[in-house]
Amino acid sequence: MAESSTRTVERALVLLGAVCGAGSLTLADAAREADLSASTALRLLRTLEGTGFVRRDALGAYRPGLRVVQLGAQALGHESLVSLAEPALDRLVERTGESAYLSVPSHDGEGVYLAMREGTHSVRHASWVGRSIPLAQTAVGAVLTGGPPDGGFVVVRDGVEKDVTAIAAPLSPGGRTVAALSVVVPSYRITEAEAHRIGSLVAQEAAALLTEPGAGAVPVPEDLTGEPA
Amino acid sequence: MAESSTRTVERALVLLGAVCGAGSLTLADAAREADLSASTALRLLRTLEGTGFVRRDALGAYRPGLRVVQLGAQALGHESLVSLAEPALDRLVERTGESAYLSVPSHDGEGVYLAMREGTHSVRHASWVGRSIPLAQTAVGAVLTGGPPDGGFVVVRDGVEKDVTAIAAPLSPGGRTVAALSVVVPSYRITEAEAHRIGSLVAQEAAALLTEPGAGAVPVPEDLTGEPA
DNA sequence: GACGTATATTTCACTTATTGAAACTCCATT
DNA sequence: AATGGAGTTTCAATAAGTGAAATATACGTC
Known part of the structure; x- marks a missing residue:
């Protein structure tokens, strides 16, 4: 299998993209947009949250995290x-x-x-x-x-x-x-x-x-x- | 399971962070920084590459991709x-x-x-x-x-x-x-x-x-x- | 030019780690 | 009360990721 698949990672990145694109997404919306089951989306979003790529606001919605801004800024520099x-x-x-x-x-x-x-x-x-x-x-x-x-x-x-x-x-x-x-x-x-x-x-x-x-x-x-x- | 680890995703994000932080990393360097085997790093980096989060320059080194810049910019939205x-x-x-x-x-x-x-x-x-x-x-x-x-x-x-x-x-x-x-x-x-x-x-x-x-x-x-x- | 070392890449058997349906709890509405 | 949707947890099935080893290639040194 020469193809480079890492489904888990791909899905997580899709979720990250969805959250950043929307600015704010609930779990259910994110799951829908990434076409994932709620439980899977939750797990992946939590991983993203734990690494600072997304954060939850007071209402529980997911938003782009500091890490995204940070990496974006670094990438812009390069x-x-x-x-x-x-x-x-x-x-x-x-x-x-x-x-x-x-x-x-x-x-x-x-x-x-x-x-x-x-x-x-x-x-x-x-x-x-x-x-x-x-x-x-x-x-x-x-x-x-x-x-x-x-x-x-x-x-x-x-x-x-x-x-x-x-x-x-x-x-x-x-x-x-x-x-x-x-x-x-x-x-x-x-x-x-x-x-x-x-x-x-x-x-x-x-x-x-x-x-x-x-x-x-x-x-x-x-x-x-x-x-x- | 109270904590939600998704090792694969975490590793991929570490790699992404390493690439963005350094601006340019070879596979071996990236693998070292993320403390991964070369084969695993390669697979994950390819996934990141396929989704536009990193790209390879002419010398084969990994660099932050446009997607990172895009998401970072979006995240910086007002x-x-x-x-x-x-x-x-x-x-x-x-x-x-x-x-x-x-x-x-x-x-x-x-x-x-x-x-x-x-x-x-x-x-x-x-x-x-x-x-x-x-x-x-x-x-x-x-x-x-x-x-x-x-x-x-x-x-x-x-x-x-x-x-x-x-x-x-x-x-x-x-x-x-x-x-x-x-x-x-x-x-x-x-x-x-x-x-x-x-x-x-x-x-x-x-x-x-x-x-x-x-x-x-x-x-x-x-x-x-x-x-x- | 031959040797040694380093990286990039592929393969593959092992099994770990991911998956999603289902169950359950909280809310809101009706 | 009843309904429905969102968020969360559990768990068995198995799909999916892992890394050692092998291979090819590139580079620098003697």
Whole structure:
């Protein structure tokens, strides 16, 4: 059996994902979402609880635990995508004055903002790292789920959020889209032409991200040491 | 069985923690750190890999996967941030007697109180969850918008509100400041030395929030009030 | 280039540890 | 009282995980 199954672990991870995705789940809901019997879900959730990956609030519902935040933060520190994208985000803000985002697909037709830079206009789009966004009918969703867009970018006016226009381009190393770079603008101040100008910038940054020195085809170990201790 | 061990899952989570902590681990190193046989570690890591919790780089080493980043980011969503911070707020109030706040940046140079605990002194600072506060010339603003402060905290005397002194420290998982922890004190009863003492406490709680596995440094009556709001 | 050592991976017999139906207890509703 | 749903515990069946050993490969050294 060369297949790598560890059903127990897989199930536990599904539960963990469900809890984190929902923010708060009762045992019964978690069991339903993971398609497990209540007793099994309880046992696995308790294991997750014992290791700090989930915690129970006063009402007994399960919530993401400190450990998840901690590991996520650590992983973000090591995650090359984010550090690679940050200069691009900075440049986008600098050249457009608008808020810029890096997002990746998450689950159930949603994506997550992995990094962001706020624009400099006093009226600007604001969000936060970790925020979930729908992929349906959004510019980010279009580039994450669809093929390479014409011109390298997608403009969606008044998608999920009214009054804002989003302009996104895919990050597709090796042809596989793994993330999206986007700029979000209050619709009232953007013209068709301006949207195109920004779109070109975004597409250009997205393309440059994957070809520039240091980026490489594969994450460059910034931290080769492993564990010295 | 009172305790719920699920050895397999626990082991997998230990491996996950090891990989995230180190940033990059070879199979052998991971197995050693988790005190597992190579074959078991391999099997579990493959499960983690299959679910996106870890990935392998070109050299075959294991690294934190996107899924970890996603879940961590989701867990940092505002509502969970609140429940994560509440024990810290409780401890700050307990050890200082002063009101303590959790705030995040919102729009247009303002921040918002996401959670608070009132102090126990009869004369104390009072505010409310949801209140907007300026970021300019406030301790919270300084830590939210500026870089990591010297000593880990910022003291602002008589900032926006006359007669009060605010002491704030940033919450910066992975180097990105996402929120601030602060204690607000009537200026008349605080000395320079006391401000420093409180500052250390705030900075310490802010740091511990993101790195410490279980509860805080000091045993606190484990009576979590739920999330009413 | 041969040797020694380390890692990565597969196999397999052993049996341990996981499983889920069922039973039971608490609540809430009706 | 009766009903139903959630959370929890028990327990026998067995599915599932375990690790030593074998193999292949890679790397550094002499």
